[in-house]
Amino acid sequence: MPEHSLVPRPTEFIPADGPGLSLDTGTRVDADGTSLGTAAWLRAELGAATGLPLAPGEGDGAIRLRVDPGAGLGPEGYRLAVGPTGALVTGHDPAGVFYGAQTLRQLLPAAAYRRAPLGTAAWTLPAVRISDRPRFGWRGCMLDVARHFMPKHDVLRLIDLLALHKLNVLHLHLTDDQGWRVEIRRYPRLTRVGGWRRESQVGASLPPVYDGRPHGGFYTQDDIREIVAYAADRHITVVPEIDVPGHSQAAIAAYPELGESGPLEVGRAWGIIEDVLNVSEDTLKFYRNVFDELLELFPGEYVCVGGDECPKGQWRSSETARARIAAEGLTDEDELQSWFIRHFDAYLTERGRRLLGWDEILEGGLAPGATVASWRGTEGGVAAARAGHDVVMCPTRTSYLDYRQSDSPDEPVPVGTVLSLADVYAAEPVPAELTEAEARHVLGAQVNVWTEHMDSPRVVDFMVFPRLCAFAEAAWSPAERDYAEFLPRLEDHLLRLDAVGVEYRPLDGPHPWQRRPGVPGRG
Template sequence: MHLVPAPREFQPAPAGEAPFVLGPGTRVAADAASGTTARWLSSVLGAATGLPLPPAAAGEEGTVTLRVDERRAARGPEAYELTVDATGVLIEGGGPAGVFWGAGTLRQLLGPAAFRRAPLHDGPWTVPPVRVVDAPRFRWRGMLLDVARHFMPKDGVLRYIDLLAAHKLNVLHLHLTDDQGWRIQIRRYPRLTEVGSWRARSRIGLGDAAAWDERPHGGYYTQDDLREIVAHAAARHITVVPEIDVPGHSQAAVAAYPELGNTDVVDTSALAPWDRWGISRNVLNVSDATLEFYENVLTEVLEVFPSEYVHLGGDECPKDQWRASPAAQRRIGELGLADEDELQSWFVRHFDRWLADRGRRLVGWDEILAGGLAPGAVVASWQGYAGGVTAARAGHDVVMCPEQHTYLDWRQAEGPDEPVPIAHVRTLEDVYRFEPVPDSLSEAEAAHVIGVQANVWTETMDSARAVDYLAFPRLAAFAEVAWRPLPPPAERDFADFERRMDAAHYARLDALGVEYRPPSGPRPWQRRPGVPGRPREGRPPAR
């Protein structure tokens, strides 16, 4: 039935068995735990079909019934079973999330037109008789959306939440701060958005040959905007994980509050949010005042985001200013640390404890391993597999997101037509064949790989159309890797995945308005002739 991601078990009914027909009399019944999903299903299918789909009592014939069933819970809260016959549809989940994912499968079974916002025809709307038994492989199935380099307005973020839900992805990692912009309102420190949320100009492309876009670029989310984003995601069983990057990637914050920088070695009063791409050398100082500043920032972040996980970056922090800073060197001596790597570890450990005291968990990029890993930290392994393997063997949870497999800003093909080509080629098939858990891990160590994540970095993505082009269709392949337990990479059936994409899923993306990269290559308006990238030759290492 061309489902994406493919379910674990799919059992069509014997030939000749009648389908279920949605019509004017069709109702939706739900238990108390499934009410939010029932309202969502009636909303999206009602818009697509023009049918009212009002609520009903359980047990009525001709209904779509949604309920949590403890028998399904043995396979996890996101497991579900969907059964369709001529009398109705029954979706039973191990928990409310399982019911929601089952409802998403029902939507796919109705055909691509079920993803439209208005009916294309009067019907009939039929669901084939079938039984689907399904559950995800990983509990963290995420996508990072970088809104710091290029701001995506709130409606665009809400749209991407819907796209994640359509692919059974359940984590949106919002990269809210970086050298080039600060995107979250902090009431105690208004200059973070007054100064830090916009830059005077931006580079177009990468490298020395890149030109300038002289338009100011900026934007930020109010705390109410973010509460709306969190609520929209929660209704779709998606967790929004905020990222506040420290101690590097912090020039926008230092521009807003110069005292956060290393003022004993650089004049931070002249700084502005960075207008280039790369890694700024202007990092935070390590004073008690800076720690207090970010504790106050995080206090407001925790009020907005209920997520158990809070990402604090910890990556790509140049140590030059700390090496030159008498204040940083005194701090190293006072704490009895060996070097600047241990100083960064001390900084990260401080916030690990601070978050743990408030019932939250710190997530950081794999650089937080240097100098000693904070006790409760989760490692997001982006520099290949090595950091994740080290962390898992030490008993730490890991989210695998190695750049050579999951960075969706990397180019999708060879050739001059790919817009702003970055790094190595990562085709749709490359992403589909990604195996998140190295076979070098024991079973107990592999259990610490709690999930996988695709990262969408937006230095070269200055519009929603550009994000769509680079994210899709590769995000659909990634979603199947994240959801479905698969055999070793050599045995993955990419031909079957392509068949399902061609038969239905590209049409679903069309219905959703996604401007994906066609299999034949970019459309004329998707190219960026003359805009330089930074391509690399050959293939990246597999591990």
């Protein structure tokens, strides 16, 4: 594996003269007290691939892991020095040590990513000095498990892949019209009824065509605890999303009193659904109870409440909505949605959390503590940053990994506009029109994996990789990037994905079995 093939590209990479470090049965891994988690991870991952014991302890040729906040590295930053007498990873914090260990693994042959030794590799780390730190503190991936459920095993696998690419946020879209995916003990019908649908739309044709096959699944609370802990061990925060007040048909199917139109079934079709939550006190209490349980499961700072694509037609004809507008002194239904979001902003703030919502939460006035995920272009992010609110940038044209990867007819279920690997790589998270002070409100960026047309983990692999590799570099590495320089590094990096077993899209187009001829998409 060539020395230059690191992904994402580090801030500083200096090859050193002389031999590197050969790993053998005597190689030890020594860690200070705050780096023990990374040491355990390194022994498990690298030990499986090499067959080496990598026992704890000092000595010649040891890999040493150290946290040093005074090293001038910055949050999540690290320094890696390799020579014939050993390797030293110094991190600003435990996350920095972990990312340094990820880079150390990339310096080895791609077989370092296999689950058992092949018996043919020479395990030598090249002599090198690397200094590195992330450009952004929010480097995320949103995974929609509501439209198509992803089993826990595959979520854990995705977490490992995010960590490999130095991403640190997994945003889980847990509820939508087509499914409710997290156990809420107080309301068991949310998963018993809302956790499955009788069939799913195939493609994006109008009128819809359905597959006639039930689909469902959900995570128990213990599953969620496991996912969150597994991610935390890899310095990834899991941000849950419970979508309100739109995209709530699955919840209304389970508890019809939450809606405006009586009994419904869980959604089968994709797109924007007219059914929304009502704004009664009972509905607000119901969701406060839901969030009470959710906060026990997800200890991170941010909780996403969605707030996107909420049709207002049912509210316009609703006596409850009109009464609420009058009682709260609101002007219209846009302000009613803002009032709804503000209610949960206050709820989360009282509990030491922060509300995240899609940029529609700007309509009717932004809740005081809200952070905006800007998806409908960059305009929402610009408006929020100028108003002093934090922003996560994820505009459709650069961040939606459900979008087609080329204009070839071989692309499966072609959705949206073309979002190529080069497009993802070239995307700049900070809008040019922001001042330096406003730009500080851009926490970072994320890619969004909407799964209407991704009905298995294999399809998720195809749509996400290698575009996620390009995004990882855009979110981690310095702003100056060169796609021509990135591409040969990526080609080497694909050997690592091969070793892991990722069914990515080849750079020259889909394999025959990755196509879906005859299944229509949409522009």
